[in-house]
Each structure stands twice: as structure tokens, then as C-alpha cells.
Amino acid sequence: MALIVHKYGGTSMGSTDRIKNVARRVAKWHAAGHQMVVVPSAMSGETNRLIALAKEIQAQPDPRELDAIACTGEQVSVGLLAMALKALGLDAVSYAGWQVPIRTDSAFTKARIESIDDVRVRADLDAGRVVIITGFQGMDPNGNVTTLGRGGSDTSAVAVAAAMKAQECLIYTDVDGVYTTDPRIVEDARRLKVVSFEEMLEMASLGSKVLQIRSVEFAGKYRVPTRVLSSLTDPMISLDEEMISGTLITFEEDENMEQAVVSGIAFNRDEAKVTVRGVPDRPGIAYSILGKIADANIDVDMIIQNQGSDGTTDFSFTVHRNELQKTLDVLNTQVKPAVNAREVTGDANVCKVSIVGIGMRSHVGIASQMFKTLSEEGINIQMISTSEIKVSVIIEDKYMELAVRALHRAFGLEKAA
């Protein structure tokens, strides 16, 4: 008998029939003798509906009140799932975040979990109940409801699994695992049976939407064995079948690790590039530029500075495409005159393509193989950024699919490990 946490996404909870299927799957695990905690998302579309209502009232909704509204989608989900389990004859109880409580800081709409009190939940589990806890939300020190931001239910589930020392956290979603790349772009993309925590972290940060990045950080910090798997399979398949499906995120490099040097190709179409040209090349120039961008609350991704020959330098960085105009406004009004730059340019027609693999640590030449592959396809590289286990490039966005397919083939990702 073990403690298992299940998390179900909005699509899995998307109708009362699907909720009944979720209940059947949870009941099967419970019948096998496991203590079950379930963390569901809001029914698909519900959070968007609530946010749209808020925006009809206030173009920039007040964050505290937005959280008070947005948290209700998950409250409905947990109640419905508790009823579905009771209808199957199980004992079940639902809790909102504040009832557990899941304590967070006060950063409304993007709060961080600080602690989880497991006393009440543990008592229910010991009494044989299935416990269902709202994802996405918690309570701050002043008794206000907070939400964790988009995808926050993944984080809730992993945090609950960590706090309760669960044997495994199963994230049920509408895909059946983590792939070498998006199968919609590369037909023979292959599901990874195992992926390391570090690789998963890079993939999440590079735009793979399977898991929210903060949930991966949580899984890593507390070493929670976490599996991504499909909620669309027959809920009554055997536990053995279920436990070898999906993708397991591991923390032991040599435990069942696939031996590929590169594990996956990630990409992101949401980037835009800005360049400040002809900036005097002197200490402090990076801060003069990026300090103003940070003050405007704009997130910066890749940053590159190239020294020129005339005592000036070109400074480039990428931001989210939605923030390109705002970024250009800040640069033109506050930065250009202050640093005496020659020119500010922006380009929304770019994308980021990355190769990720923990095997890169011990293999040289991976980056140059990537550059060679892109060069053979005639794709120009505009920016490069590397970490210990990934190489990212910014290229013109019309080449994105071509680049992903070429790299997938070049690194042999279609072959079973």
C-alpha cells in the first residue's frame, strides 16, 4: 500500500462523463490498496470564461479579485469528482486550497506555495477516504485566496506529493507522455519512457507545454517521482499497464536512462528579437539597457552582446512576442537617448529551436553538429545560447518546422533507444 497522487487536466475533467471516467480510474487505484489524493484542474474552458467575465468589468482586473473569481473553477471540479466517487460507493471528500490549507505568498495570480499542512488530509486517508484537493490555488498569510498562474494545478499536485511523501505523482493529461519533439511537426517523433529532471526542466522552459515549469522545479527540489501519462486510455486498464505508460521523470542518471546524447527538440514561436545598435562599449551598458526593461516588468529570455571594432557594440535580446511593442517603446523613449545608441530594431519573425540532452555533458561536438545540420538546410542562425545540457538558436520563424525535422533526423531521435 502506497500513497499516490493523481492530477487530471482540464480536458480530462471536461464533461460530467469524463469526470465519471476519472472517478473509475481513481477507484481502480484505491481498490488496489493505495491511499489516493487527487488534484483536478477546472473543467476545460472554465478558467477562460471567468477571466473573460472579469475583463468585461475591468480591462486590467484587480489581481486579488481576479484570483477570488478564477479559483472557483477548480472548486466545482473537486466537488463533482467527490460526488462521482461517492456514486461509485467510495468515501471521498473535497477541499479547496484554503481548507487544507495550502499556504502561499501574496503574489496574486502567480503565487508560490510555501507550505502544505497534511494533518487533515492524512486523517481522511487513514479513514479510507479519497481526498480531492483543488489545483491552482492556495491561501496567503492574510487569509486571501491566491492562484498559482496558468498550469498551476501541475505544481499543486507535485507540491502535495512532496509534502505527503507520495510514492509517485501521476500527471494525467491529453497526451500520453513527453516526446522527442512535437508529433504534429515530426511524424516519427517518439515517446520517451524516461526523461531526467534536468532535461524536463529545459524542455519546459524552452516551450514544451507538457508540464508547467514550476511543477518540474518542485519535482526536482523534493525529488518527487513524477509520471506524465494519458487520461484518454480505458480507465480500467491494469495498474501494471498504467505504470509503464507515459513518461517518468527521474533523478538517477543511470537508472533506466536512455543512452541518447540528445533526448529531444524543443521549439518556441512566441519569441521576438530586439537589437540596440551602436551602443558605446563600456562597463554598465548591459544594465543601462536591461534595467529599464526589468523596471517595465518585461521578461527577457536570450541575451547576446557582440563587441564591434569601432568602440561600439550591438546588444540583442529576446522577449515574448506580445511584449515586443512595449519593449521597443521603452528602448526608444528611455534607453536610446540615455545610452546614445545609434538604432533600435525589433523582429517578430523569429523562433527558438533547441536541442536538449543530458548526454551532451559528456559528448563534445553536439553544438557544431546542430549548426552543420542547419547550415545544410540553408538556415541562418541569428542568436545562439547554450547551457550544460541544451543548445538554443534563434532563426527566422518560417524555417522552424524544417529545422525541427532536420535536427530530429540528424540526432537519430526516431530510433527506439
Add this chain to the structure above:
Amino acid sequence: MALIVHKYGGTSMGSTDRIKNVARRVAKWHAAGHQMVVVPSAMSGETNRLIALAKEIQAQPDPRELDAIACTGEQVSVGLLAMALKALGLDAVSYAGWQVPIRTDSAFTKARIESIDDVRVRADLDAGRVVIITGFQGMDPNGNVTTLGRGGSDTSAVAVAAAMKAQECLIYTDVDGVYTTDPRIVEDARRLKVVSFEEMLEMASLGSKVLQIRSVEFAGKYRVPTRVLSSLTDPMISLDEEMISGTLITFEEDENMEQAVVSGIAFNRDEAKVTVRGVPDRPGIAYSILGKIADANIDVDMIIQNQGSDGTTDFSFTVHRNELQKTLDVLNTQVKPAVNAREVTGDANVCKVSIVGIGMRSHVGIASQMFKTLSEEGINIQMISTSEIKVSVIIEDKYMELAVRALHRAFGLEKAA
């Protein structure tokens, strides 16, 4: 400067445009120097939508989980209203019942308010904030969310007004007050400027749907001046105009009381009559019959027992029409054989018509004038029940409109007081 509580019903909160109108009205009161607490219902249709979802999952939804779901409609309302006030430049804050907290017993789906802590709300008011509190809900001693049942937001508003010793509780709804009878049946029905607490209590219990009966009980117990008025007027009419509109529920009989003997005609189509005939006329027979009905959790309204001449008696009572079949089943299977009754009959084609008026206390002959009026219209009276300030009769339901119109005219209710 006074503390004022506003309550807005589901129709008044029915769209984001209407919520903006509510905000304008509240802002007007705040601008006049009042401290404002607002208790809104869920947007119209929302509670029904949530209950329907629950019933798709579980035909008889678990009461605790149903409350966990049903409470979310008001949580959305309070957040949206807080945003609408902020959009007008006011400071506002929303609270769910558990955040105040509003403490209730644990009777899920029909909880009763036990206490309201005003510390947090008072601090906000003193800081100049408008405080918006969810209607319909509270928290039980175990930290579970409870709801107060249909119409519970009226009760929440009056209870908050009582706990905070508000100067007045204004119940904004889609009618502009309490009428001498339903204007859809009697064209020249007249709005009452003032109605006594006792009359309002009778009217609510007799089927007038303007106010939930428990809110009237609360208003009476704590002597909360409560006014029913329309939310459909221009939100910017003057406070003076607003304070003389609607119907005020008073506790002082001689203070502005209209001097009519009868204040209103109430009616109820939801009744059904059952009769147990030929029961041995001996002590304990009423309990033998009604004890089984109570065990089956069926509410009984009027009760009449007539002594016969042959040592037997006929025993009649009314129940809600939806429970007629269940009542007959209990009587036929459990009561008839036990008390050796001759016959059990049921009749769903009845209705109750009542005259209500605090002036009846000091006037004789009111009941007989009622019976004379009905007799002149050829309407047979099947059952009669009286209290100090009302007379109710059960008649065949096809005569209901005729009876209401005749009584309205006979007691001169169309004339201004």
C-alpha cells in the same frame, strides 16, 4: 454617516452591464458618506447550472459536496462587483463567507447562521473600503463550506446588517416592493409603503416570494429596518428618492402604519389536500397519523380534524403538491392499517388564499367578511385556518384568481391608504 447594507438579487447581477449599474448605485451611497457593505447573489441562472452539473454526476448529490459547488456562484459575483467598484475609482474588497467568517451549523444545503465576526469587515470600512460579502453561504465548525438554501442571500444580508448594527438593510430586487397582492393577477394591486414585520412574516410563509422567510425572521429577531426596492431604477436617482421607494418593513405599529385592516392577499398554488376518513375518534390519533408523515420528512401546512357523529373522525391536512404521492403512499401502507381508517383520499386541485393584516387584531368580523365575499362568488371553502393576523382558506384551484380579485376589492386594497 451611517452603515448601510445593500443586497442585490441574481437578476440585478445578471450580466456584467448590470453589475456595473450595481457598482454605480453603491458608489453613489458611498459618495454620500455612508459605510457600505454589499451582499450580492450569484448571477441569475448560475446556481441552477451548478446544481444541474451535480445532478448529472449523482442523482441525489452529496450535500457537503453540493454546497462546495453551489457556493462558487456568489464567489464570482463578489469578485466581479469589487472590480466594478475599483473601475469607478473606489477601494473595495470581496470576501467569501468563510473569510468573514460567517459561522453556521453543519446542516448542509440549509444551514443556519450562528454568528458573524465583524472585526475584519469593520477594519476595512474604517479604511474607507466598500466590503462585498458572498450571500447564501458560511462555514461550519469543522471548516466546511455550507449554504443557507434557496433565497439564502436575503438572510445573509439581514444577518450581516444585524451583526453590524446597520442603520438599514436595502434588499434590491426585480420588483419595486411588497404589493397588496400579485399585480399579475389584480391589475390595481398597490405597493405598500410600509408593512409590519408580522405581516411580512405571514406573507412570506403564505407564498409571497418577495423575501425569503428566514430573512424576515432574522429582521424581526434583531429588529433590522429592512426595505425591499427595485434595482431596475436609474442607479443615479437621489438618495431621498431611493429612501422613499420600495416597501419598508417596520417594528413600530403606529409609526407611519397604513391604517388598513387587511394589508394584503397572499396565495399559494403549491398545496395538495389529503384526508383520512373514518378514523376512530380517540386520543393520540393525530400523532398516529402525523408522526409517520414527519418520519417521512414531509412538511405539513394546514391541519383540520372534524368530529363525526358515529364515533369516528375525518382528519385532513395539506402538503406540498410535489409530495402528495409520497404522502398517500405513507398513509396507505403505514397509517391506514394501523389506525383502521376507512379511506384515504388526495386532491391536488386546491390552492390556499389568505388575507393578512395587523389591523385584524383589533377588528372583529374580518373572517366572516372574507367568507361572505367568497360565498357571493359561489366559491366553496374546503378548509379554514386562522392566526391573530391572517385567515387562510383552501379552495378549488380554478377559483384562485377570482377569489384573490374579489377579496382585493372587498377589502378596498386598491385605494391609497
